[in-house]
Amino acid sequence: xxxxxxxxxxxxxxxxxxxxxxxxxxxxxxxxxxxxxxxxxxxxxxxxxxxxxxxxxxxxxxxxxxxxxxxxxx
Numbered sequence: 001x002x003x004x005x006x007x008x009x010x011x012x013x014x015x016x017x018x019x020x021x022x023x024x025x026x027x028x029x030x031x032x033x034x035x036x037x038x039x040x041x042x043x044x045x046x047x048x049x050x051x052x053x054x055x056x057x058x059x060x061x062x063x064x065x066x067x068x069x070x071x072x073x074x
Contacts, residue, residue, distance in 0.1 A: 009064050016060045020053045 027049055030042075 009067065012060050012063065016056050019056060023049050023053055 027046060030045070
């Protein structure tokens with residue numbers, strides 16, 4: 001299992017980075033607003049996307065940290 005652990009963490013990191021990149025691309029695609037009335041909702045959408053991305057990054061980092069600490073006891 002110890003040989004598979006770094007690969008699994010690597011896959012999670014890559015998946016997190018891919019989801020962040022795709023989320024950002026979707027945000028950029030929808031950022032071309034035709035009128036100014038949607039600016040508040042655009043800001044709310046950006047903050048929601050940012051919160052999800054940061055939450056994913058923190059979760060991946062926490063899982064990797066806990067996994068490395070528990071691997072010390074095996």
